[in-house]
Amino acid sequence: MPPLIVLLQVVAQGRDDLDLGTFDPAAFEWALKAGLGPLLYHTSRNNRKIDSFVRQYSTLLGADLTARVLTGVLLDALDEILAASTELTRNITLLKGVSLCRRHYPEPHHRTMGDIDLLVPPELRPKLESLLKDLGYSQQSEYPEEFYTTHHHSMPFFHPEKRVWVELHVSLFSRAATVANDRVFSREHVETQIRASTRRDLPANYLSDELNIVYICSHWAESFNRVRGLIPMLDILYILKNRGATFDWDKALASLEGSVASSHLYLMLSFLERHNLVSVPSEVLQKLSRLQKILNHANRVILYRLLNTYFIKGESFTSIASESNISILWKTLLMPSSPVINLLRVPWHLLFPPTNAQHMNPIFQLHRIRSAMGIDRKSG
Numbered sequence: 001m002p003p004l005i006v007l008l009q010v011v012a013q014g015r016d017d018l019d020l021g022t023f024d025p026a027a028f029e030w031a032l033k034a035g036l037g038p039l040l041y042h043t044s045r046n047n048r049k050i051d052s053f054v055r056q057y058s059t060l061l062g063a064d065l066t067a068r069v070l071t072g073v074l075l076d077a078l079d080e081i082l083a084a085s086t087e088l089t090r091n092i093t094l095l096k097g098v099s100l101c102r103r104h105y106p107e108p109h110h111r112t113m114g115d116i117d118l119l120v121p122p123e124l125r126p127k128l129e130s131l132l133k134d135l136g137y138s139q140q141s142e143y144p145e146e147f148y149t150t151h152h153h154s155m156p157f158f159h160p161e162k163r164v165w166v167e168l169h170v171s172l173f174s175r176a177a178t179v180a181n182d183r184v185f186s187r188e189h190v191e192t193q194i195r196a197s198t199r200r201d202l203p204a205n206y207l208s209d210e211l212n213i214v215y216i217c218s219h220w221a222e223s224f225n226r227v228r229g230l231i232p233m234l235d236i237l238y239i240l241k242n243r244g245a246t247f248d249w250d251k252a253l254a255s256l257e258g259s260v261a262s263s264h265l266y267l268m269l270s271f272l273e274r275h276n277l278v279s280v281p282s283e284v285l286q287k288l289s290r291l292q293k294i295l296n297h298a299n300r301v302i303l304y305r306l307l308n309t310y311f312i313k314g315e316s317f318t319s320i321a322s323e324s325n326i327s328i329l330w331k332t333l334l335m336p337s338s339p340v341i342n343l344l345r346v347p348w349h350l351l352f353p354p355t356n357a358q359h360m361n362p363i364f365q366l367h368r369i370r371s372a373m374g375i376d377r378k379s380g
Helices: 003-013 025-033 037-043 054-084 096-100 122-134 145-149 187-192 209-221 230-246 249-253 261-274 282-291 297-312 323-333 339-351 362-372
Strands: 093-095 116-119 157-159 164-169 205-207
Touching: 003 025, 003 037, 003 230, 025 037, 025 054, 037 054, 054 096, 054 116, 054 122, 054 164, 093 096, 096 116, 096 209, 096 230, 122 157, 122 164, 205 209, 209 230, 209 249, 209 261, 230 261, 230 297, 249 282, 261 282, 261 297, 297 323, 297 339, 323 339
Parallel strands: 093 205, 116 164
Antiparallel strands: 093 116, 157 164
């Protein structure tokens, strides 16, 4: 069994006796790279066999302490933002890591994250942007300002001293996302799923867990992110583990009729269930299977293979199975179309990448072939 699956099963069972001997050097390095160092430290704290694994123990301790510091800086920055204008921030909804790390993880730093994601009503975004600038943040991006005029969040904000990034979202997805038109992510529905809360006596709203698992799965499925792909799996695992029988599956599935998101949720839950990481009522998976129209058995087998190869085992890309080609395969199989049509599209999309403006250029295609064969100009 892959070491990462063993780790996730220990998490699901709430144990802290993971044997570090389960991890060979490659799997150990992959767990660290994937952001699981603090979790590996936590789950092995009562079975470290320090004499045998002193190097691993030292490395994990360092990863845990680093994550504590970085998470502390992020959460302190969040508190400062919330405290700066309570009237404005009572309309802020926390998203992703800053929403989940305290409510569902054993300790906040176990949920590694790189920024603060906040959802705000579009009409209030200019005021919050002004507030962030007053707090010392400035907008920075590799993309031009025009890119963000139709994007679902404004250009990211960065604080040079705190080294903290903040993203202000006005919706959960951009218009280009395959789930953009799903009713479950419409502003009207999202507003019904915002739950009022406080953080250190300050307003700090969050999405209901029932909407959150759909959001997490679709955000995860919209792009193939090998390094960060395990974190959303942990989010789902912890939400369902902590909620148990109180999780309202009827509410979670209520707005998924005819949605693309139903396929994303089905893929994630069926994969986790396949590895005994979550317990989902059989009738829920059966209903999801009926609701979703994108995945058949063949598609799922391929997607499961990609998940096991690149997310769980952390295998490197090759010249043929390049990051670009694997991403194309992933996105093509999850296009909002029939599963048979998506399968038939795969070879065409691999030959002519739909997102590349030069995909019909013979010179571009020749370069791709040479690169795949390991031929470059220097080797002549």
